[in-house]
Structures are given as C-alpha cells and as structure tokens.
Amino acid sequence: MSFLDRNLDILPIGVSIDPTGPRERAIITHGHSDHARSGHDAVLATADTIAIMKARYGEDCAGSFQTLDFGVPLMIGEVEVTLFPAGHILGSAQVRLRYRGETIVVTGDYKRLPDATAPPFELVPCDILVTEATFGLPVFQHPRPQDEIGRLLKSVADEPQRSHLVGAYALGKAQRVMRLLRDAGYDRPIYLHGAMVELTRLYEARGIAVGETRLAIEASKAELAGAIVIGPPSALKDRWSRRLADPVLSVASGWMSVKQRARQSGVELPLVISDHADWNELRQTIAETGAREVWVTHGREDALVYWCEQQGLAATPLNIVGFEECEEE
C-alpha cells in the first residue's frame, strides 16, 4: 500500500490529483476538462493552468488558487510536491510526490515530441509511475508533426480554390497547429471559429505567438477560398461550415492514424498530430524513469500493463471512473 491511492488521492494530506468531482484541495495537472473541473475549494497548479481554468470556467471556479512553478518543491504536511513540465499543452505538469523515502510521479497527459506551445517534457525518476495510456497500443506510432503540417500545406497548394477546415481541440491543439504552420513558413492569416478565439488570445498573452488570426465568421466566402480555417472538431459539419468554399475536412488528432476512423468521420485529410505520448514514448518513459511499479490510466490500459509485466515490472490498470476516452487531446 502506498501513500497515493488508486483514485489519485494523496492520503496523508487529503489532497487529490485531477479529481473527477469537487474536493477541498486539488492539484490540477492541466486545463483540459477531464482533468480540470470547477468547484474545488482550493487548487494548486501552474500559473498557466490557473489562467486557463479561469478563462474557461470563470474567475471563481475554485475557492482559492495557489501557483506552483516548475521545479520548486512545496511541502504540504509531510509530503513534498513538485511540478515538472509534461509537454502536453501550455501549463501542463507532471506531479512528483515524495513521502517517507518513496517517490511517485503522476504524469498527467504528456508527450515527448517537441511542441513550441508547451515547455518540453522533463524525465523524472521515481519508484512508482502513474502514466497515461491514451495511445497505449502498438499501432500508435506518431509521425513527426512537421511532416503532417507539410501534408496540410501541400493540400492547400494543390487545392487553391477550396478552404481547408482543420478540426482541432480549442485548448492546445489549435494553437499548436497554428504555431506549426508559422514555423513551416505559412504567413497568411489563419481563420478561426469563434470557440477558438479566447484561448488563442490567452496563449498569445502568455507568450505564444501564432501570427495573424481572423474570425472566420467575419470573412467573405471569397476570402475563405484557399484559406486555412481552424474550428473545433464538433463544428466541422455544422451549419457554420457552410460559409466555407467547398472545404477539405481535416482533423488534427492522434486518432487520425487509423484511416478507418478518419473515413468514419468523413475526414478527407487526417493529420496525425497528437498531444499524447505514443506507444514508443510511453515505453521509453516507463523504462527511463526507473520505476519499479507502473499504474496505468487514461485509455488502453491492457496493452501497456501487459507490456510492463513482460518487462518484469509490477503494473496495474487504474480504471478511474469519470475519465472518458480522451477525444479532445
């Protein structure tokens, strides 16, 4: 038995990590809605994550907020809490807990591929690793994001009369796609669905430049022909998209590697751009942390648990209720 239980409650101090319902005290790894929920009495998180929570749920979405910078240990009772970058989205953190000689790391959602919109993942050695497994199957081997953006730009060049509508989650993925486009030299205005605007402004205010953006709803059909438009995946087939010129439907997501899945959702240009670790990164991370025990949560636990056991590591699936398959990654 460890000082962290299977619901990610830190027993000696009564603090929960990413709790699925309101708690007195919560540590929040990052701002996605299946991790950050409103209604906690006290929240501990990075400054970026707190800003994101306030932007999404309102200033008073928790009783009080406490900022903790990366790499700065904080003693809560007898437990030492330190946050490290997870590389998932802006502000995303892994949580390292130390108590009576035992070290546990909760990765939250993470990735190791470079991302200019989030500080890079840091490897944190530990005894017990609580890892996500969103893409915990060997079929998930993410390609380089710049290659995927190259495919988008090629399609834009090949189909100059059509709009390219890229479905991307409003927090994190959208800004990363914009940043990738800019880094690939794309300097035309990028058009946004209204749902993207506030979080994009927040990213910009916190130092992530995404170049010129415009509101798609204010642009004429002619202006949108040949343009890249970013909207939430749910808006891809909305009435909203009718203003676009014969759009190429695209979605930027790790799920898009499965072509059948892309076809199923009518996606013509699937972009495999993921904010989660793929199978190879998951295994690499488990091995490199030196953890003797691995808890697996968030996704396809079976395969990763099996793999750990093959390596002689103790491994358990957590099956936390309330964490749905993370479609929003």
Added chain:
Amino acid sequence: MKRFAQLLELLALTPSRNRKLEALVTYFRETPDPDRGFALAILTGALTFKNVKPAVLREVVTREVDPYLFGLSYDYVGDLGETIALIWPHHGQQEELPRLADLVELLETTSKSKLPELIASLLTRAAINERWALVKLTTGALRIGLSARLAKTALAEMSGKPVQEIEEIWHGLAIPYAELFAWLEDRGPRPDIAHEVRFHPMMLSNPIDEAVDLGKLDPAEFSAEWKWDGIRVQLVLGNGPASLFSRTGDEIAAAFPDLVENVFGEAVLDGELLVGENFEPAPFNDLQQRLNRKIASARHLADYPAFMRVYDMLFDGHEDIRPLPWSERRQRLEAWMARHPQTRLDLSQVLPFSDWEELAELRRRGAAEHGHEGVMVKLKSSPYVPGRPKGLWYKWKRDPNVVDAVLMYAQRGHGKRSSFYSDYTFGVWKGNELVPIGKAYFGFTDQELRQLDNWVRNHTVNSFGPVREVEKQLVFEVAFDSAQVSGRHKSGVALRFPRISRIRWDKPASEAGTLEEMQVFLEAT
C-alpha cells in the same frame, strides 16, 4: 509506388465521386506504362498474388510483434491490413520502394519460403502511408469503396472514349493493358480482341409510372413479356468456348459449365439465367445456390441445372443487329432459335394484350398464380441501346412495393443471432450519395443469414461497437407495405414493414433504386 500510395489514400478518404474520378484520371495520365496498367489491375481487383495470403502477412508481423499485443491492436483497428501497416515496428531510412511494376514482379516471382522476408523488408523500407497501400495491394483487399466501374469511367474521361467501348473489350485485355492505354491515347488502334470474349453493354429498363406513363403510351406500339426471376446475362457464342457475362460485364462462364458447354451456334444473346428442369424455372433461391461461386459443384449441377431464357439478340452470326428495331431482332431471334434447337436455351414468350388494362390483369394473375415478378414492356421500334435510355424499355413490377436498396450498415442481432450480423440498414441513391431508408432483420433463410454474415465480415469498412459499415456493394430487394414521409431518416422516407425479399448478389449497387423513384410510393399512399 509513392504515387500509387497517394492515390489509394485519396480514393479511400475522399467522399466525393467526382474527386475520385479526377484523381484517377490524373494518375492514369501522369503515370507511365506499365505501372499504371498494374495500378488499374489492382484497383479493379483483376490482379491478386496467389502466394500472398492474409495468413502470410499475419505470420510476418507476429514474428516481430507480440501476438497478444497484435490481437489487442487488431480488435481496436478492426482491419487486418491497416493494423499491420500501423503496428510494423521497424522504420528504415525510407528508401524508395520499387516502382509498381517491379513490385508486382517481386510478389509474383518470389518463392513462398522467401515471401515473408521480402514483405518484411518492404514494410521496413516504406513510409507510413506507403505501408498502408503496400499491405492493401499485397492482400488484394483494398476496401476503399472503389468500383471497377469507376475506374473504367475514369479511363473514359481521360480519353474521351465512351465507357461502353471500354467495357466491351475489357475481358479480352491482358494486364498491364499497354494496348488499351495506347488506344485511349490515340497512339494505337482499338485492341482487337476475339469476338468471343467481347462484352456488349446491356440495355436496361426504367420502372413504369402507372399514373404518368400508361396514359401517354400507345399499347399497340409495345410488346410485353414476363419479367423473369433470375439474373440478366449475355451469352456470346462463336467458334471458341462461349462466354457468359453478368450485367456488369463479369465473366461467369466458369460457374455455369452446364450452360456454356451445351450451347452452339454463332450469336450474342441477351436473356435471363435460370435454373430448373425442362425449362421450368425454379425459385430464385435455387439459382442463388449457384451464384457467388467461382466453380459449380457436381451436386449443384445435378440439383439446379442452368438454362437461359432468351429475349433479345445483339448479333446474328457476326452481324451486329443492335440498330434494328426490336420487332426485327425478335424475328431474327426466333428464326435463329428454330435453326439451332437447343437443350439449354429457350425463348421468352411474347404476351398478347390489346390495352393496358388487359396487361395489368395479366400482370396481376402472373404474380398471383405463377409468382412472376411483373412484366417487361418494350417499344417495338426500339433499337438495342446500351445503358438505360428513357422511353424504350419499361419494367412493370408486381405488387407489393419493392425497391432495390444497398446494404449500408449491419448490426449484430440478439439471442441466437447474437454472433451474426443480422440487422441490416439499407439505402437508396440521392445523387451520388446513399441515404438510408430503412432497416430489416428478416426475410432471409438461416443459410442466407450465414452468407450475409460472412459477406459483412469480409466487406467491413468501419466498425463502431456492434455496428459495421460495409462497402456499398450488396443490393437487397426490399419489399414493404407502404412508404411514408419521415423526419427521422435522412432520406425523408420511412418504410412500413420492410423485409428483405431477395438478396441481389448479381446486381451492381449503382443500379439500385433512387430517392426519386421512392417518391412514386409516397404519392401512392
């Protein structure tokens, strides 16, 4: 190979038929021989590698990947080829894969024992999207929703030649179709293929609209026959072995040796393939036993002997009589049959009638007393026109209402059917798109259920939970009591008591019913 991989991906992901066509045209224009010919063969399912079986691929991959992890992955992805492409753990320096022609040669000539090694090295060399295409082409199971017809249409569009002319010679051509492309690009003559392997695209009928058409048409100008309950075929007789084509131009002679080996003369005949003794047609179900088989078993030959009920003649000897009016072709046909009495061919009788009421009565009695599907009504002065010209041939089906609909989704049933895909959602065409009009889960025998279940499993393009989306290829004749306007279905039509009256294994999906045709039923109620 890179170019072909891109084409396959585009074909798989682009919903628009026009864009698929455009991509095919561009590919055929820009790709040199013989690569494009091999591509065409792969796309139309004409090229398969006899030694590359799914089991070989599975073996290749489970040498490199833990079988348990492979199993979990396969369950998740749902498609063997795609699972292999995604899971392959080795990534080389991505050297260029061989060009298509060389790849085909490698796969055809490599010995069985060396194949796993070859496939493994190709997988390692390929980039991710090429890997997917590579697995698809080696197994021959493309499942990208592309019909051979679309590929032929692209050739027609690329060259400006009528698609019928391409279909006509299709079966006489050899991979990689260099002669065909030379002709299409006006660099050579039309490939001169033997008359015996030439398919002549068929003339098709339109449904009669009782309210509109009967008032306008003069019964004296039309002839009528029973609408036979078999499958439409074309028999090509000449010096060599006879050819038997289905309505899509597929050569099915091998499955009906009892017919093709027992006919003689020189002609191209159009008619209905039926089974039964002494020209007594057995129910369609019996014929069904013999369809979908490449080769007939001895038992089937004995139990369900095939014959052809002839109703038209396209060539009399070597003479093309398609431009002649139906009445003259009919005389030629009757004379030819008299000169060549046959044990496996008989004539479809012309039904006497003097007005539409009389024919309606015949049709009613034919359905009630003999189970006839309805009557065919043909303009006596009409030449034989390939395709579905308006105003020349009509089909006047019996009641109840039936529509030919395309299977779109299948869902696992309940209880003793829980392991079978037994609930079927089907749709009709609305322009280029299929829209669902209903769902049925009865009307077929247990044996047909097993066949359908098998078909669904082999033609799945997507699975979500208990539901599978299938390739849009299989046509059901769906009977229903009435049709109503519905806000619930995308099609705006809901059927009352739909049941599957027949599985049309022979009918191409493109010839299924349309939403427009459904309007007739809506107005009738």
